[in-house]
Amino acid sequence: MVNKIWLGLIVVGFAFAAIKGDINLVTQAAFEGAATGVTVCFGLISVLVFWMGMMRMAEDAGLVKAISKLLGPVVTYLFPDVPKEHPAMGYILSNMSANLLGLGNAATPMGIKAMQELQNLNPDKETASAAMCTLLALNTASITLIPTTLIAIRLNFGSANAAEIVGSTLLATAIATMAAIIADRWYRNRTFRRTPNPPASPLTLKR
Amino acid sequence: MLGWINMISAWAVPVMIAFIPLYAFMKKVPVYESFVDGAKDGFSTAVSIIPHLVGMMVAISVFRASGALEFFVGWMGPFLEKLHVPAEILPLGILRPLTGTGSLAFTTDLIKTYGPDSMIGRIASTVQGSTDTTLYVLTVYFGAVGIRNGRYALKVGLFSDIVGFLAAIIVCLLIFG
Numbered sequence: 001m002v003n004k005i006w007l008g009l010i011v012v013g014f015a016f017a018a019i020k021g022d023i024n025l026v027t028q029a030a031f032e033g034a035a036t037g038v039t040v041c042f043g044l045i046s047v048l049v050f051w052m053g054m055m056r057m058a059e060d061a062g063l064v065k066a067i068s069k070l071l072g073p074v075v076t077y078l079f080p081d082v083p084k085e086h087p088a089m090g091y092i093l094s095n096m097s098a099n100l101l102g103l104g105n106a107a108t109p110m111g112i113k114a115m116q117e118l119q120n121l122n123p124d125k126e127t128a129s130a131a132m133c134t135l136l137a138l139n140t141a142s143i144t145l146i147p148t149t150l151i152a153i154r155l156n157f158g159s160a161n162a163a164e165i166v167g168s169t170l171l172a173t174a175i176a177t178m179a180a181i182i183a184d185r186w187y188r189n190r191t192f193r194r195t196p197n198p199p200a201s202p203l204t205l206k207r
Numbered sequence: 208m209l210g211w212i213n214m215i216s217a218w219a220v221p222v223m224i225a226f227i228p229l230y231a232f233m234k235k236v237p238v239y240e241s242f243v244d245g246a247k248d249g250f251s252t253a254v255s256i257i258p259h260l261v262g263m264m265v266a267i268s269v270f271r272a273s274g275a276l277e278f279f280v281g282w283m284g285p286f287l288e289k290l291h292v293p294a295e296i297l298p299l300g301i302l303r304p305l306t307g308t309g310s311l312a313f314t315t316d317l318i319k320t321y322g323p324d325s326m327i328g329r330i331a332s333t334v335q336g337s338t339d340t341t342l343y344v345l346t347v348y349f350g351a352v353g354i355r356n357g358r359y360a361l362k363v364g365l366f367s368d369i370v371g372f373l374a375a376i377i378v379c380l381l382i383f384g
Contacts (some may be wrong), residue, residue: 006263010266040260105322172374
């Protein structure tokens with residue numbers, strides 16, 4: 001599906017520029033986009049290097065494991081095929097908590113760390129496991145408790161009650177997250193129907 | 208309420224920065240070495256994402272610059288107005304899953320134009336706060352571990368974006384209407 005969306009964006013963009021009679025737009029936009037991609041990655045380097053260092057310490061100290069024990073039941077429900085004691089659990093929880101607090105910068109490295117741990121459990125390294133899809137679903141719906149950035153912007157433009165959107169955001173995000181979990185479960189059951197424990201099953205090992 | 212929120216968001220990161228090394232030190236972890244060791248992974252991870260992100264940004268940039276985005280927005284506007292959805296919000300619904308900075312800029316512009324306490328301002332804030340940049344999240348997370356086939360992840364992500372967008376509008380109309 002990514003392939004189709006990616007191709008679609010480029011081809012439709014090309015067609016519109018051609019109809020408009022300004023085909024140069026495509027060249028210009030393509031290189032601008034490429035530059036943006038690299039800029040974003042360079043911005044990510046500092047954040048990723050810093051947080052992954054912090055998290056290695058947390059892992060070495062046993063903090064990641066402690067967190068996953070503390071809040072285990074929720075994650076066990078969402079990720080039934082990840083062993084309870086696995087380090088992935090701790091990172092998934094840190095990722096969720098960082099999202100809840102609206103710490104976007106800290107949430108990404110933790111999510112990536114969780115993905116890397118889930119990849120260790122994944123028998124087919126090029127195809128996403130069920131757990132990886134669930135983690136992604138949770139992150140795209142982005143369970144948010146405090147939309148920090150938005151409150152700051154609203155304050156900036158003289159809002160009488162900048163934080164009034166906390167309630168509406170919480171409600172909307174809860175609905176979106178629920179929809180994501182339900183959809184994820186539905187697809188998961190459909191895709192892995194005959195395999196109760198997806199990562200271990202020979203079906204997913206077809207490569 | 209606002210005081211509380213500001214305090215939590217201001218303190219959360221500093222507390223973690225101080226607490227994690229302190230706790231690790233007490234557990235007899237060689238903290239600095241451990242930090243550097245983990246930090247190395249961060250660099251290689253960031254570099255491995257570059258091709259994925261460049262690819263995605265090129266496609267999105269071409270799509271936006273060509274005017275295709277504007278066209279689809281204009282085309283769907285009247286239909287949404289019938290559902291009492293302010294047409295001004297629609298571009299945000301399309302932009303949000305595609306680009307984080309783009310949609311944040313658009314939200315800021317809506318808040319600036321219509322005021323933060325207008326219905327459009329509130330809906331825009333809620334939409335921006337309650338959904339995420341699905342294509343970016345997918346690119347970065349799967350790119351970092353080299354997943355090529357994301358199975359149904361994108362479908363689920365886009366579906367929850369649509370639900371989140373509609374939920375934000377309905378919730379705002381109910382709460383602030």
